[in-house]
Amino acid sequence: WKADREATDPDYFKRLGAGHNPKYMWIGCADARVPANEIMGKDAGTVFVLRNVANMVISTDFNVMSALQFAVAVLKVDHIIVCGHYDCGGVRASLQNLDHVPPLENWLRNIRDVYRLHREELDGITDPEARHRRLVELNVVEQCINLFKTGVVQRRRVETYKSGQEYTTPRIHACVFDPKVGLLQKLEVDFHEYIDELHGIYDLYNVDDEYE
Secondary structure, three states: OHHHHHHHOOOHHHHHOOOOOOOEEEEEEOOOOOOHHHHHOOOOOOEEEEEEOOOOOOOOOHHHHHHHHHHHHHOOOOEEEEEEEOOOHHHHHHOOOOOOOOOHHHHHHHHHHHHHHOHHHHHOOOOHHHHHHHHHHHHHHHHHHHHHHOHHHHHHHHHHHHHOOOOOOOEEEEEEEEOOOOEEEEOOOOHHHHHHOOHHHHOOOOOOOOOO
């Protein structure tokens, strides 16, 4: 790999070693078929990557929260991408009425909670595969909402809003990858519709706050 890189770009590693300044954070599934940089068409050094089972953003997971804090507060990424994928083993397991044994079962319970939130829609889908695919999408949306709930994301968005920059960051994107066709697609989600209902519960900052 090193030889191939240097053959096509002799300064590749000089640039790679010059510093770490990614513009994107990727929160994706640990599934081996969903490598972030390859799917995005991005080179090494451009994407800060976090992967776990079923691309979850769980507030009690120190790994997720620490990586998020570093990406937003230190690296100051402009974009956070939550990417699920169809044929997700974690999502499939959550649809089974089986005990998958802790700690995995504890983890999957968070996906079961997503089903509970959207039960009416999901129960109305009679085809099991279509239901699975829709739960994959809804899980991505809910993990994006979990990002909006965090203090580090809210604080940074207020800071960038007050700074007068072109747009508030980090911007959060819901995406799904289909490994059968190799297509990465952005879900059409109006996060304002979701977040407007949650302001009174989850807002930790507002544009009038001052920071030390």
